[in-house]
Amino acid sequence: MVVLLRLSLAKDEVPGYAALAAELGMTASEIHAAVERAVAAQLARKENGKPVVILAALRSFLLHGARYAFPATHGSLSRGVPTGYAAPPLKELILAGNDPVPVWPSKDGTARGIALHPLYPSVPQAATRNPELYELLALFDGVRAGSARERALASELLEKKLAA
Numbered sequence: 093m094v095v096l097l098r099l100s101l102a103k104d105e106v107p108g109y110a111a112l113a114a115e116l117g118m119t120a121s122e123i124h125a126a127v128e129r130a131v132a133a134q135l136a137r138k139e140n141g142k143p144v145v146i147l148a149a150l151r152s153f154l155l156h157g158a159r160y161a162f163p164a165t166h167g168s169l170s171r172g173v174p175t176g177y178a179a180p181p182l183k184e185l186i187l188a189g190n191d192p193v194p195v196w197p198s199k200d201g202t203a204r205g206i207a208l209h210p211l212y213p214s215v216p217q218a219a220t221r222n223p224e225l226y227e228l229l230a231l232f233d234g235v236r237a238g239s240a241r242e243r244a245l246a247s248e249l250l251e252k253k254l255a256a
Contacts, residue, residue: 094229130145135153155235173201
């Protein structure tokens with residue numbers, strides 16, 4: 093899912109597996125395996141050997157199935173990188189109450205809140221390197237872990253960001 097969301101941002105030039113691996117904190121073989129799974133699931137296709145996300149399929153999966161395939165798991169109070177309604181763009185639309193915000197646990201994090209385990213361990217670092225990816229990942233967390241209102245807002249924003 094992390095690889096597909098990053099590839100969905102590549103409008104013109106698709107980065108190679110080594111570049112994606114460095115950016116996302118994964119190995120090139122993990123990137124390759126993720127792309128092959130996405131192709132098998134018909135969420136992506138290959139054109140001239142390069143992966144291309146099928147945006148309509150990805151949108152449908154993100155909005156209707158991904159939260160079941162990647163259920164949210166929470167931990168204890170932790171320092172980390174804000175996600176879900178505590179991160180852009182949802183944080184501009186939802187007023188946080190007094191409860192601890194969801195965070196991806198990270199020693200480099202700037203917020204204290206309830207741990208929401210990311211899709212992949214390197215997500216907090218990858219998100220801080222790429223603000224567009226950060227927004228997509230935080231919106232996905234809004235869909236998979238948020239209240240009904242948060243899910244609705246996150247779904248609407250994800251649809252707009254992944255418009256073909």
